[in-house]
Structure formats: structure tokens, C-alpha cells
Amino acid sequence: MAVIDPAKAGAQILPFYLAGDAGDSAVIRGRFASVGGPVTSILERHGYPDQVAALQAEALAIAACLSTFMKFDGVFTLQAKGNGYVKTLLADMTSDGALRGYAAFDDESEPQLGADMVAGMSASVPALLGSGYVAFTVDQGGENGRYQGIVELSGETLGDAAMAWFANSEQVDSHIVAAARKGESGWTASALMVQRVAADGGSAPAGDKAAQDDAWNTAEMLLRSVTREELVDPALAAEDLVFRLFNALRPHVAPAQAVMDQCRCSPEKVDAVLERMAPDELAGLVADSGMIEVTCEFCKTMRAIDPGLSRH
Ligand SMILES: [Zn+2]
DSSP states (O other), X not given: OOOOOGGXXXXXXXXXXXSSSSSTTSSEEEEEEEOHHXXXXXXXXXXXXXXXXXXXXXXXXXXXXXXXXXXXXXXXXXXXXXXXXXXEEEEEEETTOEEEEEEEEOGGGOOOOSGGGEETTEEOHHHHTOSEEEEEEEEOSSSSOEEEEEEEOOSSSHXXXXXXXXXXXXXXXXXXXXXXXXXXXXXXXEEEEEEEOOGGGSOOOOSOHHHHHHHHHHHHHHHHTOOHHHHTOTTSOHHHHHXXXXXXXXXXXXXXXXXXXXXXXXXXXXXXXXXXXXXXXXXXXXXXXSSEEEEOTTTOOEEEEOGGGSOO
16 A cells, blocks of 8 residues: 655545556556645635636646546646636646646626535536536647647536546546535645546456456446545545545555646746737836736736846
């Protein structure tokens, strides 16, 4: 059994395996992302209304969870566009575990808070985003290093959208649930996912197909039985939840991956953007202070650049 650093308990992704040994010889692999720590600090900088914050928290947990299912070196992004109260929802994580995100919403049309904001255990996509789409992008840099899948916002939750993407593009049996809650000491935000190890990957576990179908059906049923309370309980350790929930499928866990609240903006990137702008565009950005003030949408860092030092 893996030992988890308690210091990372508020921000980690725990890989686990069901019905077989650890690794790809298992019939099912899973991840439990619990990212309350970084989600709390990210949301504190934005001051969103609670229902937007809850949706953003779930997006961050789902992005963190999904990203570790893929082998890549770069950035995984979840971006939703809607025609409802929330217009844009973005969450991304690097393969090193640097998580960030932001939401754009319509100040004028705040929906009524109510039970319909939560569909089962998660924030309601129809109530908050309306209709639109979600794009999932893996970007490894370079010309061929980008892959994107897009699905319509047709389900009740962001987890449903993620499952639709897996069903369409990856064609692998997957199930994911996510939940977030604001407590006295900050947010808890979790995403729990199981996925059947792909049969065409060359690494499909040998053995009885019927027994594997059985194991998958059991895993999906057990995942559906998880309660919102279990997912958002800050006192319930990730490993304890996995063993409690999937005990019948003999879980194995692997070392957890740390997740951090960390943006990728930099003065150099701001300079590069300004250099591409026309002089009159730049002039329009000069604030009362006489400086060009650029605020990162993700981390809210404000940078003041002297327009006289611009290379134009
Ligand atoms: Zn930033």
C-alpha cells in the first residue's frame, strides 16, 4: 500500500487498480483526484458567486483527474462554452501537476440559487452553462503535439460531458463523478473515475472475458453508489474511500501525484503578446497610471509595463 504524504492530502491524485494487480494487468484502472487545497486558493483570488465557484471547482477536479489517464508531456485543458449564466469555464493542468482555471459569467443574469443548481451530486450544467460544448485538449507543444475532442453539453453534469467524450473519441468504458463543496476551512473538490483497460492497447489483461465484463459492471455499479457526502468529506482520506468503495474488487493503489495551484504566466509571455500588437492597440491599453496594466485571467497577477519601454 502506498504511503501518502499528509502535506499533500489536500491536493493529490491517487491512482488505483481493480480486479488484478497494479498496473495495466488490472481489468480496471481508476483515479481519485482530491484537489481542495489548490481549488481553495484559486477560487479565493476570483471571488465568484458560489454556484459559479462550485462549477469551476468541479471543472478543476475533472481536469486533474482526466489528465492523469493520458500519457503526455504538456498541458491538458477542459474548456466549456455555454449560452447560459456561465459563458466560459476553463481548467487546465500540466503533466507536472500545475493546476489553474477561470470562469467568465454574465453579471446581469444571476440565476436563482436553489436545489436545481445541483443535479444529483454535481453542479447542474443546464442551469449554469445552458447549451454549448466542452473541448478537451492535450497540448504537448510542437506541430503534431495537439489533440482535441469536442462534445456537446448534453448531460446534467461536467462528468457526463467527460464521459460523452470518452465514449465518442476514446471508445473506452469509463465512468466519472465529481463534486465540490465549500466548507469552513475552504473547498473540497473531488473527481473519481474508473476506466476499463483498453482491449486494443496490447495490454489487455488475459483471462476470462465474462469475468472481466463482470468486474467492469461491478466497478461501475460501485462508483454509482458513492455519495456526495463521501466525495466532499475533507476528513475522508482518498485511500480510505477507494478501499471502502471498491473493496469487493481487491483494490491496489499506486503512489499519489501532487497537484499545485500554479499558473504558467510570466513577464516574458506578456511582453511577447504586447510585441504582436499594433501601436494604437497598445495606446488603448494605457491605464490612468500611465502604464499598460495586464492582469492574468487565471491567477489575477497584475503586471504594469511602461509603454515607453515597448519595442515599438
Ligand atoms: Zn497567471
